[in-house]
Amino acid sequence: MTTMLIKNAKAIVTVDKDDSILENQNILLCDNRIEYIGLRCPAAEETIDASGMFVYPGLINTHHHLYQTFTRNLPQVQNMELFPWLCTLYEIWRGLTPEIIYHSSLVGMGELLKYGCTTCFDHHYIFPKTNSEQFIDQQFAAASQLGIRFHASRGSMSRGKSSGGLPPDDLVQTVDEILKDSERLVDKYHDKSKYSMRQVALAPCSPFSVTSDLMKETAVLARTKKVRLHTHLAETKEEEEYCLKLFDLRPLAYMESLGWVGSDVWYAHGIDFNEDELQLLAATQTGVAHCPVSNQKLSSGVAQLPRMLELGVPVGLAVDGSASNDGSNLLGEIRTAFLLHRLEASSKAPTGYDILKLATTGSAKVLGREDVGSLEAGKAADLFMINVNTLEYVGTHFDPKSLLGTVGVSRPAAYTIVNGRVVVKDGKLCTIDEEKVTAYANALVNKLNA
DSSP states (O other): OOEEEEEEESEEEOOOTTOOEEOSEEEEEETTEEEEEESOOOOOSEEEEOTTEEEEEOEEEOOOOGGGGGGOSOGGGTTOOHHHHHHHHHHHHTTOOHHHHHHHHHHHHHHHHHTTEEEEEEEEOOOOSSSOTTHHHHHHHHHHHHTOEEEEEEEEOOOOGGGTOSSOGGGOOOHHHHHHHHHHHHHHHOOOSTTOSEEEEEEEOOTTTSOHHHHHHHHHHHHHHTOOEEEEESOOHHHHHHHHHHHSSOHHHHHHHTTOOSTTEEEEEOOSOOHHHHHHHHHHTOEEEEOHHHHHHTTOOOOOHHHHHHHTOOEEEOOOOHHHHSOOOHHHHHHHHHHHHHHHHGGGSOOHHHHHHIIIIIHHHHTTOSSSSSOOTTSBSOEEEEEOOSGGGTTOTTOTTTHHHHTOOOSOOSEEEETTEEEEETTEESSSOHHHHHHHHHHHHHHHTO
């Protein structure tokens, strides 16, 4: 057994059921779990002095596209909305290789770790006709190298342009190909045990890129294998118009007709739900990954977050793809979400602490996990610390639980710990050579975008 003591923290924001804030107390980690939190100062093999630091549960990202890390800040797409944005980028993404998948995953998840995220879910759905069989395996390899808790999805596209879909035909696969690889990945990587470091979800991309047969058969397979289901939904008006034209149903009604509602399902975005649909989400406990930065970048709209929370819809926070966010920073997402909904909903908006809960316990629920998301004895040893004894935090110490939303954090964490292991120290990744990875990744970016 290995032990680590986090000693004399200025504040521990537990995000437990009592919303406890503990001052000048200690956390004992044993192996990969939290053993004790309190005033007692037990002996340990390693000690971190957390004087002057706020300690938070590790953040949990519920929707991402890590491969997009290599197509950020491209001038040709900066003023586009979703459909033309996708059609332009498909032409670049067909050049993805296993090497690019591995290194874009290293970069994207590395950035997440530096900004306090300890669990990442990724939605990968681009599989070129050749050399893409090991894409998800490469992502798991990158996650293992970094030491991040990783939920991968076997995403998919089966409806190309010739069948009325959005993606090019050479980027879609048959239902049989998709289901076979989905089953392979679940059998190889999905770990349902407590504190597991890797899990798999099944995630057809969107109503405008997959067939109804794929959606139905994926749901059957997922429920047979007892894994979760994920897709994009209600992201734009164009998607709504597409569903009405093709299926004579609004997006959520279409999903319901395919068996895609329930506590094992969550959708990315969920901007254009009406009141009846929000009620259905709450009644069925179907979740939503809220992506405020991406929704603004692509001019998609503002999700009805205050109403979702009022009704009890499960909601987690997410950065979405790097190409529609231009970053993998969940701390930045917290502040953006807080400010966006203050502007949109005024006094009915979630507080800064409410948004932190979305990124921790809310996201944990969306991913179907009870062992992460808060700092309590018995929970996974996932946390991050920020040093607030610096100039930019003068005058901000009054409310540690809301600080991430109201003030914001613009520099990497002092420490990020995942599964009891220090993976970020003094703002630098401990598990890879950042400078070497950066140089090599930039060379691959230039190759992909040549």
